[in-house]
Amino acid sequence: MPAPESPSEAASDDAVIRLGLIGDNIAVSQAPRLHRLAGLQNGRKVTYDRLVPRELGQDHATILANCAAQGYRGLNITYPYKEKVAALVRISDPIVRRLGAVNTVLFEPTGAEGHNTDHSGFISAYRAARGGTPPGATLLIGTGGVGRAIAFALVALDAAEIRLADHDIEKAEVLASELEAAKPGLRVTVGRDAAEISEGAEGLINATPVGMTGHPGSPLEASAITGAWAFDAVYTPVETEFLAVAQAAGLQVISGYELFIWQGVDAWKLFTGLPLDVARLRSDLAKTDPATS
Template sequence: MTRSIKLGLIGDNIARSKSPRLHRTAGKLAGFDVTYDRLIPKDLGQSFDEVFDRAQGGGYRGINVTYPYKEIVSAKVAVSDPLVRGIGAVNTVVFDADGPKGFNTDYSGFKAAYRSVRGDAAPGTVCLIGTGGVGKAVAFGLIALNARSIRCVDLDPAKAEGLATALRALGSDTRIET
């Protein structure tokens, strides 16, 4: 018996996203019948909150969230990881009986990939080029991995300094520079 899972992606400018095909294929390989809907608020004539509520009450097991809603959704979900709360952006939501749970797979995926290659070795000094959404998630991952030093570089110096300030506020032993 094949189990069915209903998933979706909320974001703008996602009409060409390959995520539906990727998730349906991965589901099939794992023995699941996956539906994966593109949920574009503008196209649905609804606000982000309306689309999110529709997904939560409409039988979806989870959703991916992309630009420009990753920060907005973080206020609507429970986030158990304090570093993900610090990032302030969620890209994956799982709907459970006790409410929606938020995750940042840029953060957790970076940490897992790092550990698969480097094991328990801590990062030394890292030059982080780009301090936007994914860069921010990677920076918080580097803190979790106990990097010795992170040098934040961005074309927008204020953005790099903003991330550096957020990282310093964590109180870790990692030296933060811009």
């Protein structure tokens, strides 16, 4: 089988662009639609497969290897495999190496290369909503793959303080030490109970699966949802219980759908190097899925 296309080769011929998503609970993911619509903008056919390990009877490492052998251009990676896949691929970007989590893998002739567009996508989503306003003291609930990407994005956005809440306190403490090393002098607080360390926070972020389809609820009790802004990494559904309460409390809310859009835009650029009209992409997604309109 010929080697997978490089971005320049992908943009220069009419070969099908084969993509996929490794993750659990991804039946309602809009990633396949996003990339197929991106392909249509460029007159290219895109196939995009949902690859659920338990349904395929294979582990994530086997699926990754099989896709590389079967001519896939690349894969997106979602919960709970971002950190696991990071250990299986080459990571050239020092920021992504520090994150220790990847959500995008390219199959290059030299091997599988890991990237993280959650990191870049969150920065774009935040700036689109809040401009140059810094995040302030921010509570981040969940320190897994997407949480790590957002935590380092908060450093890039010059957050004054980051509070990490996770039931796995050791994992949160490791991230705290990494953030302090990345930005000496940054104040980082760690706790198991999000509500206990939420007082006075300007920003509230949910980076857990709580609130997504199949995992109802909110990661933070309503009485603790105060501040200036809130973001939920969950985008299925677009309006989560967490964001609904935050909006009712007067906070500026940023939907996980914004992260979905921007990380997808960045992933498409990595996969293909082809241009993308983001306004048209949003419009096309809304037309094909009334839930996003």
